[in-house]
Amino acid sequence: MAPQRRGAPKAHEGSGAAERRRPSSMKSVRAPREVWRKWPRATVLGACATLAALLLWGSLGGDDGVTEVLAHRSEVLPGRFIEVPCSEDYDNHRRFEGCSPTKCGRGVTDAVITRDEALRIRSIAEKGLSLGGSDGGASILDLHSGALSVGKHFVNLYRYFGDKIENIFSEEDFQLYRDVRQKVQLAIAQAFGISASLLYLTKPTFFSRINSTEARTAHDEYWHAHVDKVTYGSFDYTSLLYLSDYLDDFGGGRFVFMEEGANKTVEPRAGRVSFFTSGSENLHRVEKVHWGTRYAVTIAFSCNPDHGIADPAFT
Numbered sequence: 454m455a456p457q458r459r460g461a462p463k464a465h466e467g468s469g470a471a472e473r474r475r476p477s478s479m480k481s482v483r484a485p486r487e488v489w490r491k492w493p494r495a496t497v498l499g500a501c502a503t504l505a506a507l508l509l510w511g512s513l514g515g516d517d518g519v520t521e522v523l524a525h526r527s528e529v530l531p532g533r534f535i536e537v538p539c540s541e542d543y544d545n546h547r548r549f550e551g552c553s554p555t556k557c558g559r560g561v562t563d564a565v566i567t568r569d570e571a572l573r574i575r576s577i578a579e580k581g582l583s584l585g586g587s588d589g590g591a592s593i594l595d596l597h598s599g600a601l602s603v604g605k606h607f608v609n610l611y612r613y614f615g616d617k618i619e620n621i622f623s624e625e626d627f628q629l630y631r632d633v634r635q636k637v638q639l640a641i642a643q644a645f646g647i648s649a650s651l652l653y654l655t656k657p658t659f660f661s662r663i664n665s666t667e668a669r670t671a672h673d674e675y676w677h678a679h680v681d682k683v684t685y686g687s688f689d690y691t692s693l694l695y696l697s698d699y700l701d702d703f704g705g706g707r708f709v710f711m712e713e714g715a716n717k718t719v720e721p722r723a724g725r726v727s728f729f730t731s732g733s734e735n736l737h738r739v740e741k742v743h744w745g746t747r748y749a750v751t752i753a754f755s756c757n758p759d760h761g762i763a764d765p766a767f768t
């Protein structure tokens with residue numbers, strides 16, 4: 454299901470992280486009727502009905518009709534991969550032999566990045582984001598371009614701090630970031646049967662910090678369904694490294710692959726890597742965060758070397 458787009462938020466300087474576009478008609482996904490039939494009529498009355506509604510609300514996340522969990526927060530997944538037919542999105546772009554998706558799908562693994570690495574990466578995000586932050590619920594930090602949410606806008610950290618940036622981030626921070634990127638790249642290449650050397654890190658690759666503060670600008674509206682290849686153009690393979698734990702650190706905020714009949718959710722946990730081909734076979738959204746703070750990194754890869762970006766480094 455391809456999203457229809459309208460009123461794209463303006464991209465912020467130096468990064469397309471806020472280039473998500475809003476679908477004009479998002480199909481509302483409801484709980485299957487069978488769920489309702491299971492409840493005897495009597496329970497629809499009085500206190501039992503209230504309890505049933507609360508239970509249903511809780512099990513569905515209270516947001517939409519999610520029906521299946523692809524990766525539960527409490528399981529430690531060595532790796533789970535689901536193949537799905539590729540959409541035609543890739544046909545509208547130049548193809549790169551041995552890299553452009555011919556096998557499409559989505560995978561989740563808790564075995565590529567350790568919890569400790571995730572928490573150390575998160576402290577880099579916390580450090581950077583503490584220098585700014587959106588007035589609304591969604592802030593980004595892009596260590597490649599330097600883009601950082603501040604108020605209703607973005608600043609370029611590197612321009613703003615100049616050489617003093619070395620007092621904020623260390624060489625170890627950047628080294629860890631590079632190592633993590635490399636491991637994720639290898640995991641993607643392996644899952645899709647391609648050579649990691651044909652994958653190029655692309656923009657926007659960025660940290661996100663989401664809380665329940667009301668959105669102030671379109672940049673804060675992270676919850677709309679979208680297709681990364683449509684939204685970001687250069688993406689062929691998207692990955693997300695989660696840096697905090699669903700239901701321990703925040704509520705809501707699950708990742709949802711949107712499908713006819715049965716959406717599939719990924720419940721974030723620190724160190725969990727979710728990756729997928731970026732075309733409309735993987736239409737997705739993030740549920741609104743209801744409480745707490747959710748940290749993640751979106752790490753994107755392109756098959757087109759012209760769209761490649763360098764790792765962050767002190768110049």
Ligand SMILES: O=C(O)CCC(=O)C(=O)O
Binds near residue numbers: 661708738739749751
């Ligand atoms: O943070 C997430 O789980 C998903 C973010 C996303 O969809 C994106 O950056 O395009």
Ligand SMILES: [Fe+2]
Binds near residue numbers: 679680681737
């Ligand atoms: Fe996305």
